[in-house]
Amino acid sequence: MRCEEIGELLPDYFEGSLKAGQDSLVEEHIAQCADCREEVVIWKKLSLLPVERLGAGSRERFEAMLSAYQTGRSDKASAGFGPSKRGLLWSWLRSPVGALAWSAALLVIGVFAGNYFGNRPTHSSANQDEIATMHTELANMKQMVVLSMLQQQSAGERLQGVSYSRREDQLDPQVMSALVHTLRYDGSVDVRLAALDALSRHGAQPQVHKGVVDALQEQQSPLVQVALIDLMLEWRDPDAAQRLRDFVQTPNLNPAVRQRADWALSRLN
């Protein structure tokens, strides 16, 4: 093949998206043609350029910008209220009587809107699709954020990831599995405890239930062990008594943990 033809294939070759067979055509050509080979070499050499890192102050600048922006917005909003009359209205709305009146008004508006919109014909399918896409996108975004935070180096960020996962009523299976993994293997006791706390709200799900109950034998931290015992007692797991009996047989068990397990056993019986 001529260099021009190979040149057309090179970008896909760089991206690794050439069709089967075309790869070898390019490779055969560049083995013989120095000019084309140099183009491939220079593309590969670009990976030598260092990855630049932002200075530590950059995050602070960002936070300051965010806070200034939000302050600016709230100042603007409050400036828009104007002088005395609106100020008085605002004070009245904030008073107990005002709050009651305001709540009642909202309730009336809510009932009215519910009746009105509830009786309207259903939305067009295009709107429903759009709403469904938005929901999916939002759910994916949240899921991605949690999963990526749970893999961070810093325990603080992993902790934040666990807290973030608590915002959802329904746990995505991937997030659930990541939380169970965190509970079992995270290096920080705080993060493991937070993961347990997040999972405790989803005990009805078999995967969560099993992950939590199985974690008891693997944990070394007394704090996490006690939290697990308490949760098993709360869930009234049918196997809990047997598992706790096995658990108290563990050699070198922390006395406080053994005492807690014995107490839980007495409650279960």
Add this chain to the structure above:
Amino acid sequence: MLEVRNGTGETLGVLFDRYHAPLYNFYTKLTGDRTLSDDLVQEVFLRILKYRQSYEPGTPFRAWIYQIARNARVDHYRKTPRHITFEAEMVAPVMPKDSAQQSEETELLHRALLQMPEEKREILVLSRFQELKYEEIARLLGCELGTVKTRIHRAIQELRQNFKQLERGLAPRDAGPAVVKTIPPRRFGNEM
């Protein structure tokens, strides 16, 4: 992103954590200026906050953020036109002792990149360092997929020439071509 769009500042922090490094590298490789790159990254996040309503749910977020990044750079140069000069500090400050040759090669490569016209440099940076697919670049630049591939090939040819000349010592160390040409950005409806 939808949370940012709906006004939640906290989620912007998550976006900052995820995108500040790729954006910073996009700018440092394009401008060769760390301070300016830092400023531009901050500008991008301010614009995300200001123009978040212009994000259309369901459209690729990465394309949107890079569109903002390109516009921020173009607007900056519109206000303060300048020449690109190579900053020696752009080369990794700490290199292993046995990699002196590699360090020199890296420096030459960076100089060769910065000598290219901005349009060619940008397409190389987008395709090689930002992990954008060619389709995404085509959407971002508002051109056909085939055009993107052709431009990448031409850019790599030019980079190779520049690099060879620098290796042979044909070009003086401070020779920077590089009057910044502003590329008219394709805007997504709103002034970002």
